[in-house]
Amino acid sequence: MTPESKTPVPSKPPGRLYRAWDSDLAYAFRTSPVAVVATLVALVIIFCAVLAPWLAPMNPYNPAGLNLMNGFTPPMEPNAFTGETFVMGADNQGRDMLSTIMYGTRTSLFVGAMAVVFAMVLGISIGLFAGWRGGWVDSALMRVADVQLAFPAILIALLIFGIARGFIPDNLRDQMAIWVLIVAIGLSDWVQFARVVRGAAMVEKNKEYVQAARVIGAHPAKIMFRHILPNVMGPVLVIATISLALAIIAEATLSFLGVGVPPTQPSLGTLIRIGQSFLISGEWWILLFPALTLLALALSVNLLGDWLRDALNPRLR
Amino acid sequence: MAEPLLKIDGLTRRFDVSKPWLNRVIEREEKQFLTANADVSFEIARGETFALVGESGSGKSTIAKMVVGLLPPSAGTITFDGQRIDTSAGIPRSLRRRFQMIFQDPFASLNPRWRVGEIIAEPIRTFGLMNPTDARKEAARLLEVVGLSAGDVNKFPHEFSGGQRQRIAIARALSSKPEFIVCDEPTSALDVSVQAQILNLMRDLQDEFGLTYLLISHDLSVVRHMANRIGVLYLGRLVEVAQGKKLFTEPQHPYTRMLLDAVPDLALSGRRRRPVEGEIPNPISPPPGCAFHPRCPLVHDRCRHEVPQPQPTPIGQAACHALDRVDTA
Amino acid sequence: AAQAETVRWARVADALTLDPHSQNEGPTLALLRHVYDTLVSRDVDGTLAPGLATDWQIHPDDPTIWVLTLREGVTFQDGSPFTAEDVVFSYERVLHEDSGFRAIHADVVGAEAVDDYTVHVQMSGPSPLYPNNLTNFFIVDKDWAEANDVVTPQNYAAGDENYAVRNTNGTGPYQLVSRDPEVRTVLEVNDTYWGDAPQVTEVIYQPIPEAATRIAALLSGEVDFVQDVPVQDIARLEQTEGVNVVTGPENRNIFFAYDASSDTLQSSNVDDNPFSHPEIREAMALALDRDAIRQVVMRGQSQPSAAPLPPFVNGWTEEMNEYGAPDYERAAELVSSVYPDGFSVQLDCPNDRYLNDEAICQAMVGMLGRIGIDVSLNSQTRSLHFPLIENWETDFYMLGWGVPTFDSAYIFNFLVHTREGSYGAYNGGRYSNPEVDAMIESIATMTDLDERNAVIAQIWDQVMEDRVFLNVHNQLLAYAVRDGLNIEVHPENSPTLWTVTVD
Amino acid sequence: MADPLLSVRDLVVEFPTRRGTLRALDRVSFDIMPGEVLGMVGESGAGKSITGAAIIGLIEPPGRIAGGEIRLKGERIDNLRPYALRKIRGKRIGMVFQDPLTSLNPLYTVAQQLIETIRTHIDCSEAEARKRAVALLDRVGIPAAERRIDDYPHHFSGGMRQRVVIALALCAEPELVIADEPTTALDVSVQSQIIEVLKDICAERGAAVMLITHDMGVIAETADRVAVLYAGRMAEVGPVREVITEALHPYTQGLMGSIPTLTQESDRLVQIPGSMPRLNAIPQGCAFNPRCDRAFAPCFTDRPDLLSPEAGRQVACWLHDPAKAQEVPHG
Amino acid sequence: MIAFIIRRLLQSIIVMVAVAAVSFTLFRFVGDPVNSMVGQEASIADRQALRDSLGLNDPILLQFARFMGNAAQGEFGISYRLQMPVTELILQRLPATIELALVSGFLAFVVGLSLGVYTALRRRGVMSNIIMTGSLIGVSLPTFLIGVLLIWVFAVELRWLPSNGRGEVVALGDWWSTGLLTHSGRLALILPAITLGLYQMTLIMRLVRAEMLEVLRTDYIKFARARGLSARAINFGHALKNTLVPVITITGLQLGSIIAFAIITETVFNWPGVGALFINSVRFVDVPVMAAYLMMIALVFVVINLIVDLLYYAVDPRLRVDRAGKAH
Ligand SMILES: Nc1ncnc2c1ncn2[C@@H]1O[C@H](COP(=O)(O)OP(=O)(O)OP(=O)(O)O)[C@@H](O)[C@H]1O
Numbered sequence A: 001m002t003p004e005s006k007t008p009v010p011s012k013p014p015g016r017l018y019r020a021w022d023s024d025l026a027y028a029f030r031t032s033p034v035a036v037v038a039t040l041v042a043l044v045i046i047f048c049a050v051l052a053p054w055l056a057p058m059n060p061y062n063p064a065g066l067n068l069m070n071g072f073t074p075p076m077e078p079n080a081f082t083g084e085t086f087v088m089g090a091d092n093q094g095r096d097m098l099s100t101i102m103y104g105t106r107t108s109l110f111v112g113a114m115a116v117v118f119a120m121v122l123g124i125s126i127g128l129f130a131g132w133r134g135g136w137v138d139s140a141l142m143r144v145a146d147v148q149l150a151f152p153a154i155l156i157a158l159l160i161f162g163i164a165r166g167f168i169p170d171n172l173r174d175q176m177a178i179w180v181l182i183v184a185i186g187l188s189d190w191v192q193f194a195r196v197v198r199g200a201a202m203v204e205k206n207k208e209y210v211q212a213a214r215v216i217g218a219h220p221a222k223i224m225f226r227h228i229l230p231n232v233m234g235p236v237l238v239i240a241t242i243s244l245a246l247a248i249i250a251e252a253t254l255s256f257l258g259v260g261v262p263p264t265q266p267s268l269g270t271l272i273r274i275g276q277s278f279l280i281s282g283e284w285w286i287l288l289f290p291a292l293t294l295l296a297l298a299l300s301v302n303l304l305g306d307w308l309r310d311a312l313n314p315r316l317r
Numbered sequence B: 001m002a003e004p005l006l007k008i009d010g011l012t013r014r015f016d017v018s019k020p021w022l023n024r025v026i027e028r029e030e031k032q033f034l035t036a037n038a039d040v041s042f043e044i045a046r047g048e049t050f051a052l053v054g055e056s057g058s059g060k061s062t063i064a065k066m067v068v069g070l071l072p073p074s075a076g077t078i079t080f081d082g083q084r085i086d087t088s089a090g091i092p093r094s095l096r097r098r099f100q101m102i103f104q105d106p107f108a109s110l111n112p113r114w115r116v117g118e119i120i121a122e123p124i125r126t127f128g129l130m131n132p133t134d135a136r137k138e139a140a141r142l143l144e145v146v147g148l149s150a151g152d153v154n155k156f157p158h159e160f161s162g163g164q165r166q167r168i169a170i171a172r173a174l175s176s177k178p179e180f181i182v183c184d185e186p187t188s189a190l191d192v193s194v195q196a197q198i199l200n201l202m203r204d205l206q207d208e209f210g211l212t213y214l215l216i217s218h219d220l221s222v223v224r225h226m227a228n229r230i231g232v233l234y235l236g237r238l239v240e241v242a243q244g245k246k247l248f249t250e251p252q253h254p255y256t257r258m259l260l261d262a263v264p265d266l267a268l269s270g271r272r273r274r275p276v277e278g279e280i281p282n283p284i285s286p287p288p289g290c291a292f293h294p295r296c297p298l299v300h301d302r303c304r305h306e307v308p309q310p311q312p313t314p315i316g317q318a319a320c321h322a323l324d325r326v327d328t329a
Numbered sequence C: 001a002a003q004a005e006t007v008r009w010a011r012v013a014d015a016l017t018l019d020p021h022s023q024n025e026g027p028t029l030a031l032l033r034h035v036y037d038t039l040v041s042r043d044v045d046g047t048l049a050p051g052l053a054t055d056w057q058i059h060p061d062d063p064t065i066w067v068l069t070l071r072e073g074v075t076f077q078d079g080s081p082f083t084a085e086d087v088v089f090s091y092e093r094v095l096h097e098d099s100g101f102r103a104i105h106a107d108v109v110g111a112e113a114v115d116d117y118t119v120h121v122q123m124s125g126p127s128p129l130y131p132n133n134l135t136n137f138f139i140v141d142k143d144w145a146e147a148n149d150v151v152t153p154q155n156y157a158a159g160d161e162n163y164a165v166r167n168t169n170g171t172g173p174y175q176l177v178s179r180d181p182e183v184r185t186v187l188e189v190n191d192t193y194w195g196d197a198p199q200v201t202e203v204i205y206q207p208i209p210e211a212a213t214r215i216a217a218l219l220s221g222e223v224d225f226v227q228d229v230p231v232q233d234i235a236r237l238e239q240t241e242g243v244n245v246v247t248g249p250e251n252r253n254i255f256f257a258y259d260a261s262s263d264t265l266q267s268s269n270v271d272d273n274p275f276s277h278p279e280i281r282e283a284m285a286l287a288l289d290r291d292a293i294r295q296v297v298m299r300g301q302s303q304p305s306a307a308p309l310p311p312f313v314n315g316w317t318e319e320m321n322e323y324g325a326p327d328y329e330r331a332a333e334l335v336s337s338v339y340p341d342g343f344s345v346q347l348d349c350p351n352d353r354y355l356n357d358e359a360i361c362q363a364m365v366g367m368l369g370r371i372g373i374d375v376s377l378n379s380q381t382r383s384l385h386f387p388l389i390e391n392w393e394t395d396f397y398m399l400g401w402g403v404p405t406f407d408s409a410y411i412f413n414f415l416v417h418t419r420e421g422s423y424g425a426y427n428g429g430r431y432s433n434p435e436v437d438a439m440i441e442s443i444a445t446m447t448d449l450d451e452r453n454a455v456i457a458q459i460w461d462q463v464m465e466d467r468v469f470l471n472v473h474n475q476l477l478a479y480a481v482r483d484g485l486n487i488e489v490h491p492e493n494s495p496t497l498w499t500v501t502v503d
Numbered sequence D: 001m002a003d004p005l006l007s008v009r010d011l012v013v014e015f016p017t018r019r020g021t022l023r024a025l026d027r028v029s030f031d032i033m034p035g036e037v038l039g040m041v042g043e044s045g046a047g048k049s050i051t052g053a054a055i056i057g058l059i060e061p062p063g064r065i066a067g068g069e070i071r072l073k074g075e076r077i078d079n080l081r082p083y084a085l086r087k088i089r090g091k092r093i094g095m096v097f098q099d100p101l102t103s104l105n106p107l108y109t110v111a112q113q114l115i116e117t118i119r120t121h122i123d124c125s126e127a128e129a130r131k132r133a134v135a136l137l138d139r140v141g142i143p144a145a146e147r148r149i150d151d152y153p154h155h156f157s158g159g160m161r162q163r164v165v166i167a168l169a170l171c172a173e174p175e176l177v178i179a180d181e182p183t184t185a186l187d188v189s190v191q192s193q194i195i196e197v198l199k200d201i202c203a204e205r206g207a208a209v210m211l212i213t214h215d216m217g218v219i220a221e222t223a224d225r226v227a228v229l230y231a232g233r234m235a236e237v238g239p240v241r242e243v244i245t246e247a248l249h250p251y252t253q254g255l256m257g258s259i260p261t262l263t264q265e266s267d268r269l270v271q272i273p274g275s276m277p278r279l280n281a282i283p284q285g286c287a288f289n290p291r292c293d294r295a296f297a298p299c300f301t302d303r304p305d306l307l308s309p310e311a312g313r314q315v316a317c318w319l320h321d322p323a324k325a326q327e328v329p330h331g
Numbered sequence E: 001m002i003a004f005i006i007r008r009l010l011q012s013i014i015v016m017v018a019v020a021a022v023s024f025t026l027f028r029f030v031g032d033p034v035n036s037m038v039g040q041e042a043s044i045a046d047r048q049a050l051r052d053s054l055g056l057n058d059p060i061l062l063q064f065a066r067f068m069g070n071a072a073q074g075e076f077g078i079s080y081r082l083q084m085p086v087t088e089l090i091l092q093r094l095p096a097t098i099e100l101a102l103v104s105g106f107l108a109f110v111v112g113l114s115l116g117v118y119t120a121l122r123r124r125g126v127m128s129n130i131i132m133t134g135s136l137i138g139v140s141l142p143t144f145l146i147g148v149l150l151i152w153v154f155a156v157e158l159r160w161l162p163s164n165g166r167g168e169v170v171a172l173g174d175w176w177s178t179g180l181l182t183h184s185g186r187l188a189l190i191l192p193a194i195t196l197g198l199y200q201m202t203l204i205m206r207l208v209r210a211e212m213l214e215v216l217r218t219d220y221i222k223f224a225r226a227r228g229l230s231a232r233a234i235n236f237g238h239a240l241k242n243t244l245v246p247v248i249t250i251t252g253l254q255l256g257s258i259i260a261f262a263i264i265t266e267t268v269f270n271w272p273g274v275g276a277l278f279i280n281s282v283r284f285v286d287v288p289v290m291a292a293y294l295m296m297i298a299l300v301f302v303v304i305n306l307i308v309d310l311l312y313y314a315v316d317p318r319l320r321v322d323r324a325g326k327a328h
């Protein structure tokens, strides 16, 4: 679905690629400037983040490579002590902002993506099961979802973080922090997947193609995952996109509240938290650049999700 | 008559439509049941087409579902080729393979995410009848049998029209080489010109493979065209069973007559149709006695209390107290 | 007070309670000090000054008794007179098991009113420096406490509220007008105050936890006086018209400590304990660039020092304070002489307790990284950090230590003495030297101050030689005030608004 | 002959899509006389509903009327401004939709919906509107109308709802009623009741009816004349009896043959091969040519126009064009 | 109806017990309260004594039973930190939060509804696209950052609005204090309300738009058009009312999350509400306050849920009929 894929000649056997390119979705995509620009922006950010170890001027996660005296170097100006210059300036620890942002985005994206995947797997399984079984299983699972809903994401994440801190041995905390964060955000997010999948599954399971499979005697698991699941992926995809943006922001918010990744391996959120304390003192670049990156990333993902929602809704075409 | 292929005896299906327990307790209500089918019995001989007609909600689909094992009956038995079909105990594969179903909506009965080839081969694979390569070949062959081209296996359902999709559904039903096919309103979603194609195809296949059909429809003209024998359902009960065409010339049950009267016909006989009185009652609380009595022109006292039992008629059998009286004209 | 003058005062946290004997905690003490008086108070230069006691002497016949002479003519805010009975009652209350100040008066056996204005305090042994412990001891009115059923401090188990938590009756310069915990507390001048009439006649105290919000409130003119100014904002505030910043050293040092005694560490990748090697401890000292931390992390707001005690604490010397420039080459050599591949360890650090605590730790991680020590940083909130030290669950940690008694003994007792009984509660590095322990115990009862100081110096020599602490700096405090208010930084971060002058 | 009530000439409706513009209606022409019932038949997608929507001005954007004209009593109504159009809708042209279950707003009572509509078009008081509404409900055969009028739609059964819908469509006494498959969603037994009501009440008020359906039986019984649509084009128009018994267009002939009836005996149904083309793949010439067993040269190149081989009948087929007829191959 | 309410109540109780259990378990891990409660001079023996007196050394089940027993009576003990009865503390802070939540919820609802309707009616308009894209900015930045930026611009640089606190408050009766009656109170409310409401506003706007678009395609709207009803009657009489049914549910539930989301806004703006209280309690491991807060959130959620259901009942006549009839 990348916009770069070249237009193939509409020759005899329309290949997979061509069909994808020629599909309504792809067409709607191509003709929506918002979607194309958002995708480009997101791709550039993701590209820079994923390739950060190769692209970034320095490795901000390696403390040995840092020189504290570079701290607070403004963008494009040489540092008064060390004479070094940084495109986006240096932060309070003397880290090159550009590199830090690239690495930070990497962390944020990783946390966000994994959290969404976690939420998705959990939500889809629960939703499918509840929708398929119906009855009291369904009621019970949905009540659990209700309880979960009583607590907003941030609160849940905060609490899970608290629990995990108690469980995890001290010396593993550093490595585990990210995973705890992922579980925390993911756990607070599965409900909407479960609800949507459940709702869709209840509709789908009464459709005749499912009954046809049942007449054949196909195994329920097969019906759920091979028949129903592909047909409810549309809304799931939309939620996943928007959840990704939310997860990235949730991570940032958790960092603000002081539960997040270690400051030596900052995420965008941690960078913003650090940067916001230098807003009044005038070191604007420590806040501005990470904030802009987060905005660009979240906005483009949100726009994409938004577009996808409309595009996948047949009634809005 | 030889041993029937399908024998249905006293088939009854109730749905629990009660409110939740708490509501019942507080509002002091009984459990409520909707009787979709009550005491339905009929037989289908090998190679024959048996049709069920009736208005919406009369329980046609429920019978179909029970026959293919999608729903367990509340009471009664279904015997297929001498073997009991016991849905709750799980139907053995060897038996399951021998009957298939074609659904009403060709747009909903094919999984939109699957390729046509996979759809048709699914029964083959599920029953483990062939290896995957052969299954693919078989799918292509079946497509040609139903009048599509073998090259269509790689397409998706949305690339086909409604009539073509129904052909695909038929091909899928045929793929496990069944003897018996339940067709629940197979053409009601199709245009007349396409309906004719499908009906003709069904007939051809019956001739070719010796299939037995249970055909469900609310369209009397379709039923007349296709069926050897016809059962008329009203509120879950079989009110009349008769030989195909005879039903249309000599309807015995007043409901059958009323139904026939209501059908607009191309014949332009000039007759002014007599619109049916009233509507179908709520199936949760059907009228006592003969369920048809509030709408029946021949109603008398007995109808209000006593459920009529099926009794033989010149053309089959019917359940009506009025049959006991000599003249009903 | 010629005219009404209101000061709106903001700091990071609220007083936890108004009960004078419940919480031994900075903001609580600072607020209470405006309502309740202490027997002895401490000037901004750290010296003791008379409070409700005009004089304190060791009993000429018994070195275990302190004789306190009380100020006459003082009344409580409800009008009742202040007498020795109130002091004795306050002693009883502060020694109660629910009191948060019991440890400070641990050597007190009891107090006795000799006459209306003389109190004898019986110590368990000679306690020559005991008056230093009186600067946070607030005197309450016995009758008031009895009338309101608050003869003891708050007891949680009882589960009910204590009248003294929200009501006061002190002899201090201000009296309570209203209190909305964590929102605002209003004080107005006490017209019957025994001291000079304060120029500030009304104090509105508001906690604002978020630093940026706090500074914003000052910049937008919503408050007049802000404590806990983030170091990075000082420059901006100084340039802002109508705002002044005053700075001064706090009675608190920030240092690292480590476990040099155990056989192995919990968080290290090597089989033995790296910190047990003097070379490693020396290397770490060589790697610590205190000037860079001062320059970048603290924005100049710190006094780098090698001595783990503030300069105004008894026992501090110029030479302890000195430190050399960092020498990474030499440090790296030292490390590789023991561990050719370096080693790894975890540094535990608070992130909401001291000025830029987390950033200092981060800087430390970087510096140690340069000499081959791979440090992972575990920074967390104080309520999780301090238990690590108390429970010996950390190998390497940051700690900031204030010395309310202004005497080295306080440091020795908590941080140097082997952990046993009431000693060594914060000796998270398990330092244990029986000789030092003996010396520490001896100074508690020495009455000859010169002799005592000599022993203190001896202890320090040993501690410095063993590199028990790796000190970073002495923290500087910054207050930001609107123009026209003259306020001085108090070494205990306990500003006294009644001494503030108004232009 | 009287002036037609509604006259549609060369109506073209287009839907722009990414794969070019679809012509859902291509030069459709027909008339409806006052008081007449015109049946409109055709397979699904032939353009029946679009025709109805075009007349009442409810084509959903981006669809648009791209050509032709629609006249109501001689005045053009296809290019009216929204405001003027609203005065026609409901007031002069009423419409009945297929699905009675979804045509009524579930949150308002029947009375509220009726009164609102009546007062939009007729200047009267609330009480008077209510009286009219009750009378109307009574007329369409709702028992105890006075009581049931304050019920919500979900209290009614499907057939009853369709009666309410008819009442709503007729409440301002329009001159023309467009009924788009008014009975398709209903049961056979109810179907006849609804058709009866619709027919009677329109006859009573002199309203003309355009009855859209794919059920030839309904047409046969109800309509005076019938128009057959195929792929957005008019195939044949004529009096019901004649079209049914001796259709001119091969498509109409096939259509009639493919309908199983209650009386005729035949083993196989007549089968038109293939299916109606999609709008984006309409063949050149006559749209029916791929399925037509009598197609000959001109059918593949030129589109036949509606011509009138007999009085009162129209058909679009080259077979009936005297000029081309001699080319017809034998067979 | 009664059955419905009873069932809801039963469910609510289960929810509350579950929340209580979860929160109780949780607190065992958030840190050691004793440490924050005693000064650094306290000896280890003193700490143990305090733990004992707090009951922290009792068997877990006993602690839980005690906790549940007390919670059922609305009794959450004394705050470890502020030494006041927790219930009173929370009640004292609640008006601030509720006022903030209601104002921002109202703001979000009104603005979100108007913009949602506008963008749905002019789906392809330029302005709609600008609104749709612009509104996403609000959800693409973390709340705290938006708050900080607003403070920086409107309080520090422009000095138009106060940066923190509630301004002057007026007591209404014993339990309520309001800032809405004073000028400074209203001014102080503006920035936090915007910060808190922004996210909800975007959500509501999108929801309204989506629902409205759905409704506008339904048959009954088409039929209403065909009857010649005016555009206003159709858009606002028919379409909007039908749109509101699902919107009410979600908006109602949002109110619960607004109260919880207030944690961040209150922290940034130093708003003296329960959210800020909670965060301070977390830092201090003030277990009684944390527990009470969580229970309160659950209670608010449950109550709002109930109200929403009743509202739903009132708006949608289809729900009023018993389910046994013709269901669809
Ligand atoms: N799962 C179910 N739960 C409750 N009632 C049901 C269920 N399935 C069917 N019914 C009821 O059983 C009755 C018969 O339904 P069935 O679907 O068999 O009718 P049908 O004759 O096939 O009608 P149609 O022509 O509309 O398909 C109806 O009243 C229906 O409402």
Ligand SMILES: Nc1ncnc2c1ncn2[C@@H]1O[C@H](COP(=O)(O)OP(=O)(O)OP(=O)(O)O)[C@@H](O)[C@H]1O
Pocket (backbone or CB within 6 Å): D015, D022, D024, D042, D043, D044, D045, D046, D047, D048, D049, D050, D051, D060, D063, D214, D279
């Ligand atoms: N919004 C639209 N965009 C594109 N094509 C459309 C749209 N609406 C209708 N069409 C096309 O216009 C043609 C005529 O549609 P119409 O609804 O009039 O058919 P119909 O004869 O009423 O069929 P049915 O019997 O199924 O109701 C169809 O081919 C349809 O695909």
Ligand SMILES: [Mg+2]
Pocket (backbone or CB within 6 Å): B060, B061, B062, B184
């Ligand atoms: Mg059915």
Ligand SMILES: [Mg+2]
Pocket (backbone or CB within 6 Å): D048, D049, D050, D180, D181
């Ligand atoms: Mg149509």
